[in-house]
Amino acid sequence: MPDPMQFMSGLAEFVSAGPTSYHAVATMADGLVAAGFTRLDERQDWAGVSGRRFFTRGGALVAWAAPEQLAPDAGVRIVGTHTDSPALKLKPEPSFTRAGWQQANVEVYGGPLLDSWLDRELGLAGRIVTLDGAEHLVATGPVLRISQIAPHLDRSVNERLSIDRQYELMPSYGLGDGPDVFEWVCAQAGVPAGETAFGDIHVYPVQAPAVFGIGSEFFASSRLDNLSSTYPAYQAIRTVRPGRDIALFAAFDHEEVGSGTACGAAGPILSDALVRIADGYGLGRDAYQALLARSSCVSADAAHAVNPNHAGKYDPVVQPAMNRGPALKVNAQQRYATDAASSVLWERACRAVGVPHQSFVSNNDVACGTTIGPITAQRLGIATVDVGVPILSMHSTREMCGTSDPWYLSQALGAYWAGA
Structure with a gap:
């Protein structure tokens, strides 16, 4: 035991x-x-x-x-x-470009503490289903990040602690004309390019769980x-x-x-x-x-x-x-x-x-x-x-x-x- x-x-x-x-x-x-x-x-x-x-x-x-x-x-x-x-989940047609950044269009799943998703490395994970009904599980390493605004540019950022779910919660994953994020995830799962597929893909924090505390009495995950x-x-x-x-x-x-x-x-x-x-x-x-x-x-x-x-x-x-x-x-x-x-x-x-x-x-x-x-x-x-x-x-x-x-x-x- x-x-x-x-x-x-x-x-x-x-x-x-x-x-x-x-x-x-x-x-x-x-x-x-x-x-x-x-x-x-x-x-x-x-x-x-x-x-x-x-x-x-x-x-x-x-x-x-x-x-x-x-x-x-x-x-x-x-x-x-x-x-x-609670998590963030890719929407259909999830890729778009803003200010030179490749970003993933996501929606909120459940009731997460939204600020905890900021300024940390994030991966993509879930299932991809092809037209033959086959399911493919996928989990990537760190590929995305949602960055906060610096206090120099918004002096009220520490007072308001509010996040616009549509415009301030979009993760960035690349620069310029990068790949479509869902097509990229499909490739990671071994789904051939051009094959019709649908996905239930979530954003997830990649940081490993850890024991901590003076007496190792706590666990974070x-x-x-x-x-x-x-x-x-x-x-x-x-x-x-x-x-x-x-x-x-x-x-x-x-x-x-x-x-x-x-x-x-x-x-x-x-x-x-x-x-x-x-x-x-x-x-x-x-x-x-x-x-x-x-x-x-x-x-x-x-x-x-x-x-x-x-x-x-x-x-x-x-x-x-x-x-x-x-x-x-x-x-x-x-x-x-x-x-x-x-x-x-x-x-x-x-x-x-x-x-x-x-x-x-x-x-x-x-x-x-x-x-x-x-x-x-x-x-x-x-x-x-x-x-x-x-x-x-x-x-x-x-x-x-x-x-x-x-x-x-x-x-x-x-x-x-x-x-x-």
Whole structure:
């Protein structure tokens, strides 16, 4: 069993290998096959659903470990995360020239901290799909940059801290009459020149993750929202063996833009998987609904640690800190799905492996975000609890967390799946 620092080395490698949801899913798919999971194809009949299996859909993945025979009182233990992060994405016809610079026309994906994209080296990554339906993953090195205006030219730049999304957020990638940026990315992916292709290409920060702090207690990286949950869940499911209940891991895409897609939590991917698994056991409609009633979900998504420079934005009593364990996320408006009954699930899992944990609740004057938890609870009607690793600078290109908390989360998720 790796210690927390070894675990963080694995997380760093995972982030570097997964600049987009498509890359993260490809990395997990390879790792699951290496761990003995069988890959299924949604377009074909599933000859069996027991054992350790998974399938992918775009930037989402569903994996499970299921017993040979399903006991009458068995349920499904679900852990849900998401694979996407706020970013910039290439628009169609993405190249244009301005003031002698070659620039990429981008749009904003999700709700990033826009100023964190400035003055840093950026790459391009995502998937390219050709007319034959073949998908090609691509990730470049540093090729772009969005430069700030110098204070000599705008004396108010440090006061206004606002960015025009259309005119001040365009990355530069060359001088003069350089190549079309999408055609260049296609060439990097090995797609022949002139072949019709379409892409889901994101801009991403290329800076490598790093451990820092006087006691090496902190970890800085892009995409901790939400690879700080996805990687711990992925590592935990790799070691799960079929037990009494079905252990299922759902890594959704598109959470940052509302989840309402074919591979998002508000779409059909999870219910599709559950229906086909139930069919594989020969369960009828009534038995399937009873299975759901015996099921539960841990929604794992990044939580907020208290920022000492903005402490007034947090609840004055409940103040989660780094390296004190994952946080139970609570909200009276049900922006998180946690309630008393589902909290017990989390408490039992943490106690089973001696993992410390804490709580997060918003300041009454500050609205909080939401997660896939309420969506899952609404769609399936199952007990759901929201938890997450406390981080700072959420939605920045350089978020940070404690070096113990992702490991704690993985241990607790493994205990939940094991039946705690």
